[in-house]
Amino acid sequence: MSATPLPAPGTWIRGITIRQPWAACILAGKDVENRPAPWSWRGWLLLHAGQATERAPMRDPLVATAIRGRARHTRAVIGVARLTDCHQDAAGTAPCSRWAQPGVHHLVLADVQELALPIPWLHGQLGPWRPPQELVDQVLLQLPHQGGTS
Numbered sequence: 001m002s003a004t005p006l007p008a009p010g011t012w013i014r015g016i017t018i019r020q021p022w023a024a025c026i027l028a029g030k031d032v033e034n035r036p037a038p039w040s041w042r043g044w045l046l047l048h049a050g051q052a053t054e055r056a057p058m059r060d061p062l063v064a065t066a067i068r069g070r071a072r073h074t075r076a077v078i079g080v081a082r083l084t085d086c087h088q089d090a091a092g093t094a095p096c097s098r099w100a101q102p103g104v105h106h107l108v109l110a111d112v113q114e115l116a117l118p119i120p121w122l123h124g125q126l127g128p129w130r131p132p133q134e135l136v137d138q139v140l141l142q143l144p145h146q147g148g149t150s
Helices: 022-027 061-067 135-142
Strands: 015-022 032-035 042-053 076-085 104-121
Touching: 015 022, 015 061, 022 042, 022 061, 022 076, 042 104, 042 135, 076 135, 104 135
Parallel strands: 015 042
Antiparallel strands: 032 104, 042 076, 076 104
16 A cells, blocks of 8 residues: 655755744744744744753743643754744734734744654754755654544
8 A cells, every 4th residue: 555655845844943941832832933034934844942942931920831841852853833824913913922022023833733752853943944854754753644544
């Protein structure tokens, strides 16, 4: 029985590197990622926890509540999400999310799925990056099968 192969990783999925504790917050329900520049990419993202951890945000009650009891892995792919939009809130309007910071672009995330086993990955960057097929294959092994039977 043959399966339909997925398109090459560079055409349907990207990676995003996020510092802790923000990466853990996304797994806990943070629905926007704040970035200084807009992204044109829409589609699936590997959520990569970068090497750096920002300590100051952990004193914010919203962040502290979200990360309580959660592992804060670094240098690993920890989940996937679908990027559905990128925008800036108009001046004088309410933020699109309680996680949205003013004056920056908001990457709107949906369908977030945490990986049971983080996949060590030492490479990443702040902008969208193209994951190699070997990394995508490791991630797909941990996601629920989409359609059909095994």
